[in-house]
Amino acid sequence: MERYTDLFVSELSEYVKQLNNHLLRLEKESKDKKSIIELFRIFHTIKGMSQTMGYATLAEMSHTAENLLEHAKKRGMIEEHVLDALFTVTEIFDRSATALKSGRALPSAKNIITMLENLQRGKAPSYVSIPETKKGISDxxxxxxxxxxxxxxxxxxxxxxxxxxxxxxxxxxxxxxxxxxxxxxxxxxxxxxxxxxxxxPLSTVFDLFPRWFRDEAKRLKKDAELTISGAEIEVDRSIIETLREPLIHLIRNALDHGIDTKSGTAGHKGEVKLTAVREKDRIHISVRDNGRGLDPELIRRTAVRRKIITVEESRRMTDENLFRLTVHPDFSTRKQVTTLSGRGIGLNIVQLAIAKLGGRLQISSKKDNFSCFTLEVPVSLATVRAMIIRLNGQRFALPLSYIQETLYVSEASLRAVFHRELFPLRKELIPVVRLSARLGCQQSEGRKTLIVVQYGGKKRGFLADAIIDEDEIVVKSMGRLFTNPAYSGCSIYADGLPILILDPRGLE
Incomplete structure (x- = not known):
């Protein structure tokens, strides 16, 4: 029987995804006959599956949902209160699958069935709340x-x-x-x-958001929709688990802070885009909205008022640096605390979680136009192919995914332009970073090795004493207490001694 239960849970979970997709489609276009017919077919299938397995409650809910959809088919459209009721039924199905998978009893659905029957009789809808349960990955x-x-x-x-x-x-x-x-x-x-x-696949966590976003937008009376791309990209399971909470914070911020359009009002529709792109061994996940954007002057005044920076410091800061202040644990421009935001800890939680993965949070925005928060994380936390370099007797590892080429250079080949060193690489001048100075090592004499790296559209030349080896190394976290942006982790080298892994983005 256990084998059949596993099969039932697997199929029910897949049908839940299909139900949510069709319901979200009908919310945009209530006369989508194809989706109404598909919903009817899915509920009918779930009813048959549930009857076969002896899950009478699930079968009864499916049957009542079928009756509601029968009326919708005849009218050629589905009403909003019926749509809300079917979303609730779908949520019960989802939680039933989770309960069966972990060996727990099915959630109570008596009130849900009563609500559906009242709707069928034409009575005014009276919705019931479903206790929140935290979803996770168990097997x-x-x-x-x-x-x-x-x-x-x-x-x-x-x-x-x-x-x-x-x-x-x-x-x-x-x-x-x-x-x-x-x-x-x-x-x-x-x-x-x-x-x-x-x-x-990222869909493991991304698939949780469309339904949740729809409910939050409806509760806040925000006219907004969520679009997702890149959900098929695969990453390490531990990264998937860590991403859930940061992404919830960012999407909540987009709804509560960014999007300001109200349902039923004229004007442009609020859009939140959740996008994932793979770049070599890194994943860039961005949450972008077309809302009010970040206000640099408001951030400046708030940071000074909360004594995060001084007035003098605020005057010297660029917009990009001001945006970085929003991750401070005491920063919030909200005067009131809501159930969604206002405590000034959301972005700080995001940054801490991403830093734990050896990742970064990047912020870009334009007032009254958009805000974009990008999480850059590794594909896997296991191993990385790296170039082992030497700086005055000390060894460091530099991930190969960033390296374009290497070449020997002399001091005479470097050019000083406006207090910055540049190297002429074919038809372009690339900025030079002396790793010895950046990492606090003594500079050695003689010929140097220039390591040309590229990241985030930037090209830089890192000066090192020599290249020792190229190897696959195991990445280990250095913990939260070690927060130097120049390092992304550490490893144990072949001779048993520790070696620090450099992060090119933190070496400028």
Whole structure:
């Protein structure tokens, strides 16, 4: 019976997604006959499935929903209060699937059925509230606790693999080297397979938002819609879990702070766009609205009033720097606290969560035009191919995904323009960053290696003493207490000593 329950839960979850999609479509166009017919078909299918499995409550709800849709089919349109009722039924289906998956009892639906029957009789709608439950991810083929243990053990094997390879090279025994190469290949294959098990599409979290956004916009009487793109991109499961709360904060901000159009009023429709784009081993997830935008002068006055900055500091700050102040834990331009915002902690929570992933929060805006908050996070927290460089005897790792090319340069080839060093790379001049100065290392003499990196549309030349090696390293977090933007994490090198991983975006 358990096998059939799993199949029922899987199919019910898929039908819930389809129901939400058709209901959202009908909310925009109430005379969409195709969606009405599809809803009728889905509810009829769920009724049959539920009867077969003995879930009488779910079957009864489906049957009553069918009756409501029968009237809608005859009228050629669906009324708003019927639509709201069907959204409620869909939510009960969703929570029933979650309950069955975790072995819990089905949620009570007696009041929901009564509401549907009253609607069927033509009585005025009287909606009931559904207790909020936090959705999460509980299974991916195997229990997550076991998968995490396997993942951590595999990462330790990756570190040992590098050390074995180093020792075999030092010994110089061909048989030992051959055995080391075979072990390295097998460990790499194991690590790849374990990483694949942890990968999930962003739709795992993105699919939660359309229905939630619709309910919040309706409650706030905001005329706005949410569009999503890039949900098919796959990222590490631990990143998926961390993204949920930051994205909720950002979308809430867009609704509460950004969008100011009211339902039923003239003017442009509020739009919130949730977009994901992959750039090499990084994911850029942006929440953009076409609302009132950020007001630099209001931010400046608020930051001074709350003693986050001084008056003198505020006068020297660019708009971009002022926008960064909105992530301060004490910053809020709201005079009143609402259930959505106003406490001044939302963006700070977002930044802390993203920093924990080795990511960044970027803010851009234009007053009375738009606001855009972009989360840049890694695809995976497991391993990264990196170039190992030397700076005055110290070693650092620089992810290969940022590196365009490397070349030897002399001090004479560098040009000073307006207190900044530039290097002529073919037909362009690129800014030079002396890593020794940026990282607090003593500068050594002699020929240098210029590492040309590119990120966020920018190209820079990093000066290092030498390139030591290229290797795949295991990324480890340095915790919240270590917040230097020049580093994205650390690793254990082949000789067993720690090595810091550089973040090019924090080295300017």
């Amino acid at each position: 991916i083929r195997i229990k997550l606790e076991k998968l995490d243990t396997l993942f951590n053990l595999t990462n330790e094997l990756m570190i040992i693999r590098a050390r074995i390879n180093k020792i075999s090279q030092m010994v110089g025994d061909p048989q030992l080297q051959n055995l080391s190469d075979t072990a390295a290949r097998l460990i790499s294959e194991l690590q790849d397979e374990v990483t694949k098990l942890r990968m999930l």
